[in-house]
Amino acid sequence: MNRVTLRKTIVACAVLAAALLLAIVLMSLLGSEPLPVRASLCALASFGTSTCGLTQDQFAILFQIRLPRILLAAAVGGSLATAGAGYQALLRNPLAEPYLLGISNGAAVGTMIALVFFGTIEWTRPILAFGGALVATLAVYRLARGRAGATPERLILAGVIVTTFLSSVIVFVTVLMDATKIRSFTFWLLGDLSGTSKALLPLTIVITVAGALALTLHARSLNLLMLGERDAFDLGVEVGRVRILVFLVASLLVGSSVAASGSVGYVGLVVPHLARLSLGSDNRISIPAAALGGALFVIVADTVARTIIAPRELPVGAITALIGAPLFIYLLKRA
Amino acid sequence: MLEGRNITVAYDHRIAVTDVTLSLKQGEITAIIGPNGAGKSTLLRTLNGQLPRSSGSVLLDGEPIERLNRRSISRRIAVVAQEAELRFPVTVLEFVLGGRFAWATHSGWGWETERDLDVAESVIRETELGSLSARLMSELSGGERQRALMARALATEAPILLLDEPTANLDLSHQATLLSLVRARCDQHRAAALVVTHDINLASEFADNILLMKQGRTVNNGRPQEVLTPEILRDVFEIRILVDAHPVTGGPRITPVHEPICD
Numbered sequence: 001m002n003r004v005t006l007r008k009t010i011v012a013c014a015v016l017a018a019a020l021l022l023a024i025v026l027m028s029l030l031g032s033e034p035l036p037v038r039a040s041l042c043a044l045a046s047f048g049t050s051t052c053g054l055t056q057d058q059f060a061i062l063f064q065i066r067l068p069r070i071l072l073a074a075a076v077g078g079s080l081a082t083a084g085a086g087y088q089a090l091l092r093n094p095l096a097e098p099y100l101l102g103i104s105n106g107a108a109v110g111t112m113i114a115l116v117f118f119g120t121i122e123w124t125r126p127i128l129a130f131g132g133a134l135v136a137t138l139a140v141y142r143l144a145r146g147r148a149g150a151t152p153e154r155l156i157l158a159g160v161i162v163t164t165f166l167s168s169v170i171v172f173v174t175v176l177m178d179a180t181k182i183r184s185f186t187f188w189l190l191g192d193l194s195g196t197s198k199a200l201l202p203l204t205i206v207i208t209v210a211g212a213l214a215l216t217l218h219a220r221s222l223n224l225l226m227l228g229e230r231d232a233f234d235l236g237v238e239v240g241r242v243r244i245l246v247f248l249v250a251s252l253l254v255g256s257s258v259a260a261s262g263s264v265g266y267v268g269l270v271v272p273h274l275a276r277l278s279l280g281s282d283n284r285i286s287i288p289a290a291a292l293g294g295a296l297f298v299i300v301a302d303t304v305a306r307t308i309i310a311p312r313e314l315p316v317g318a319i320t321a322l323i324g325a326p327l328f329i330y331l332l333k334r335a
Numbered sequence: 336m337l338e339g340r341n342i343t344v345a346y347d348h349r350i351a352v353t354d355v356t357l358s359l360k361q362g363e364i365t366a367i368i369g370p371n372g373a374g375k376s377t378l379l380r381t382l383n384g385q386l387p388r389s390s391g392s393v394l395l396d397g398e399p400i401e402r403l404n405r406r407s408i409s410r411r412i413a414v415v416a417q418e419a420e421l422r423f424p425v426t427v428l429e430f431v432l433g434g435r436f437a438w439a440t441h442s443g444w445g446w447e448t449e450r451d452l453d454v455a456e457s458v459i460r461e462t463e464l465g466s467l468s469a470r471l472m473s474e475l476s477g478g479e480r481q482r483a484l485m486a487r488a489l490a491t492e493a494p495i496l497l498l499d500e501p502t503a504n505l506d507l508s509h510q511a512t513l514l515s516l517v518r519a520r521c522d523q524h525r526a527a528a529l530v531v532t533h534d535i536n537l538a539s540e541f542a543d544n545i546l547l548m549k550q551g552r553t554v555n556n557g558r559p560q561e562v563l564t565p566e567i568l569r570d571v572f573e574i575r576i577l578v579d580a581h582p583v584t585g586g587p588r589i590t591p592v593h594e595p596i597c598d
Contacts, residue, residue: 003426003428003429003432003447004429005446006446088423092422093422094422094423216444217443217444218443218444219443219444220436220439220441220443220444220445221436221443223429223433224433224436226423227421227423227425227430227433230385230416231416231433233385233405234383234385234409234413234414234416235409235433235434235436235437235487235491236405236406236408236409236410236436236437237405237436238404238405242443276423276424280424280429281423281424281425281429282429284444284446
């Protein structure tokens with residue numbers, strides 16, 4: 001693997017950004033309701049200012065249903081992949097992943113509390129989800145950290161403990177919920193983009209971009225943190241400050257994505273792994289690449305989820321887990 | 336350069352270091368020796384500002400170390416400690432470039448300069464890792480990894496080197512090579528080095544000063560000939576030790592004598 005340079009980073013990110021843009025356009029044409037390709041492309045190119053001959057229904061499907069959902073998929077994927085890369089550096093372990101560590105569950109508990117107590121006030125969801133993710137992150141960190149960083153065994157045990165504990169909290173809160181909401185709620189827990197909230201979409205996108213930038217701008221510190229907190233300290237990293245930053249940013253990313261789409265699993269494992277495999281472990285390239293790649297991955301996974309048994313839909317989390325679980329086993333065997 | 340005055344360190348409800356004073360001088364290697372649990376590594380970590388002291392002070396170029404920020408300390412003090420387990424694929428060159436972090440203009444972002452690369456390549460050559468610079472750290476032998484750690488410390492260009500058991504994984508020839516590198520830094524760059532080691536003969540050969548510790552306290556501090564006497568060593572290690580002159584260097588040579596234990 002050649003050394004990572006600014007040029008290589010720009011090229012990799014440009015290629016991924018182009019692929020992402022292409023995916024956003026192409027996937028918005030796919031769905032249970034076929035749309036005329038040329039007219040749809042024309043309408044997309046005009047950013048919705050012209051219908052280009054689409055019927056009112058077709059135009060609404062494209063701009064009111066599919067595009068917001070695809071954009072949310074991109075934000076959620078980017079968030080989770082970036083958060084995964086952050087947790088991996090922080091815990092010094094490539095197996096760290098928000099869903100498997102129970103951090104998504106923490107965010108889910110926060111979201112549920114917001115749903116039960118502040119049902120109609122949508123912006124309370126990401127805030128409480130952030131709080132839940134932060135508490136779960138701190139718990140995992142305290143449980144998993146040993147003298148030599150988080151060994152795979154400790155990490156997974158910590159994840160199991162936090163996940164099962166929070167699952168029982170989720171069951172407890174579910175009892176408090178309206179019985180009619182429970183089914184859609186179960187889908188949401190598995191990671192579901194079908195209930196895309198237009199109010200939360202811009203916020204989720206802003207948090208994703210800001211979070212990915214914040215971690216990328218600390219990539220050199222994270223590179224050293226990945227080798228060990230003591231080494232990083234010796235080499236000049238303000239370990240305490242960077243640790244708090246990763247805690248906050250990663251929790252915010254997980255919180256906002258879970259509040260919007262539930263717990264989509266394994267994105268934070270699969271995508272950073274592929275980024276490191278193809279571009280190297282340097283976070284200056286692997287974090288932005290993971291952010292873009294995560295967006296791409298969840299867009300494609302969600303398109304599969306909503307088209308494979310159309311007109312019925314699967315939760316996107318079912319698709320990502322189908323890809324992620326085998327990879328996790330492979331990584332665990334290698335660890 | 337680096338000075339510790341009356342350092343006392345306590346952690347886990349235990350006093351690990353009691354009232355130790357030492358000062359590193361330009362061009363000199365100081366070795367810390369002593370039995371397991373004597374507080375040697377604790378003292379080293381305290382001098383780097385990592386472990387908090389209960390009392391005493393650490394001065395770096397005359398300034399209390401707690402007033403300095405991490406990067407300015409890391410430009411002046413490099414540490415070689417027991418290697419941490421790496422779980423991410425990192426090449427030797429990337430690893431060694433980590434030593435240039437403290438010189439970056441921005442603490443989080445930015446790219447290595449030409450000078451960073453030159454320094455890294457030169458220390459990689461010095462540590463005889465030239466042919467391995469594109470290899471992954473995980474593919475190296477224990478000894479090669481130890482040399483990569485040394486290379487990273489040298490890449491910081493810090494005038495003070497703190498080494499915690501730097502020769503632990505090395506064979507005889509690489510032990511000598513590594514300490515010769517430290518010696519060369521001290522001679523040519525007016526650096527100062529502190530080496531924690533269990534190898535008393537190596538300390539005798541390479542160190543200008545030896546700090547002998549037991550149970551967190553200084554037993555003796557001075558030139559090797561003054562510290563490495565059979566009486567002092569017997570008191571500290573509780574074993575009979577022969578000291579004679581090294582046939583080549585003439586310095587003290589230590590041979591432990593394992594007597595059968597009987598009442």
